[in-house]
Amino acid sequence: MSQHSASPTTAPDPSAGEAILRLADIMATLRDPDGGCPWDVEQDFATIAPYTIEEAYEVADAIARNDMADLRGELGDLQLQVVFHARIAEEAGHFTLADxxxxxxxxxxxxxxxxxxxEAQGYGDAARVGWEQIKAEERAERRETGALAGVALGLPALLRAEKLQKRAGRVGFDWPDADGPRAKVFEEIAEIESAPDDAARAEEFGDLLFAMVNWARHMTIDPEAALRAANAKFERRFAAMEAEAGDAFPGLSLDAKQALWQSAKARGQ
Known part of the structure; x- marks a missing residue:
């Protein structure tokens, strides 16, 4: 064992285990075919998965807003998803929450x-390389072959594109700098404009989004976070436009709405 203890420097709250067990008991009662909740009883992995993804995003949203009270609640909702899936698995004999x-x-x-x-690997790059090596060994044990194996299909498309590109980069399939992906972006725009039909345009548009993620990655920009921030900015400015125009907003001309947009932008909305 290294000089670092396997125990945390601050002991975990012993009541946390009791709270998790209480939540597991509640879920078992809800899933009981005899007297449980009919909705909970009829759920399976597939029907619950969308809620699991939604709760993870709500956790991220609470963090972005620095709302600790909301974060506490959202983490509880996310924990419920873990307990729910584990209960379904236990009923089918696959594994338990303890597993x-x-x-x-x-x-x-x-x-x-x-x-x-x-292993005295230290921290920083050495630890990161060790982490990736261990993950590669775990994938090999699961017989997931290939540099791109194991990138979850359920990830948001922008995040999955970034992960695929990073994996490819580790084996040398990557641009040396941001110039390559930047040029690829303009190449893909041209291919969209020259596409012969809707299906081809959709395919080329996907290529454009993939290239945009690659360009962002080479500029050390998180594309998912960047788009999330752009969404939030749009919401703020649109709300400011509606507030300024009042009930008349829907009937305004596009030019008038554009003027309101520029006004909101000038005010830093």
Whole structure:
């Protein structure tokens, strides 16, 4: 064992385990075919998955707003999703909630030999390389071959594109700088404009989005975060336009609405 203890410097709240067990008991009652909630009983992995994704985004939203009270609630909602899936799995004989928690605990120890083991890798780049090597070994154990194996299909498209590109880059398939992906963006725009039909245009537009992610990555910009910020800015400015025009807003001409947009922009909305 390294000089770092496997125990955290601040002991976890012992009541946390009791709270998780209480939530698991509640879920078991809700899933009971005899007296449980009919909606909860009829759910399966596939029907619950969209809620799991939605709750993860709501956690991210609370963090972006720095709303700790809301974050506490949203983390609880996300924890419920874990308990829900684990309960469905336990009923089918696949695994239990305890298996889920033990699995992630084991993984964290395995992936941090510089903390929990004897390997003096240090931190920074050395630790990152060690982390990636361990993850590659885990993929090999699962017989996931190829540099792109294991990138989850359920990820948001922008995030998945970024991960695919990073994986390809690790084996040398990448532009040396931002000039290559920048040129690719303009190439893809030209291909959209010259596409012969709607299907071809849709395909080329996908290529454009992929190229945009690549360009952002080379400029160390998080494309998902950048688009999220652009969405928030649009919402603020649009709300400011509506507030300034009042009930007359829907009937205004496009030129008048554009003027309101520029006004909101000038005010820093």
């Amino acid at each position: 889920v928690i033990a699995s992630i605990a084991d993984k964290m120890i395995r992936r941090h030999p510089h903390v929990f083991g004897d």
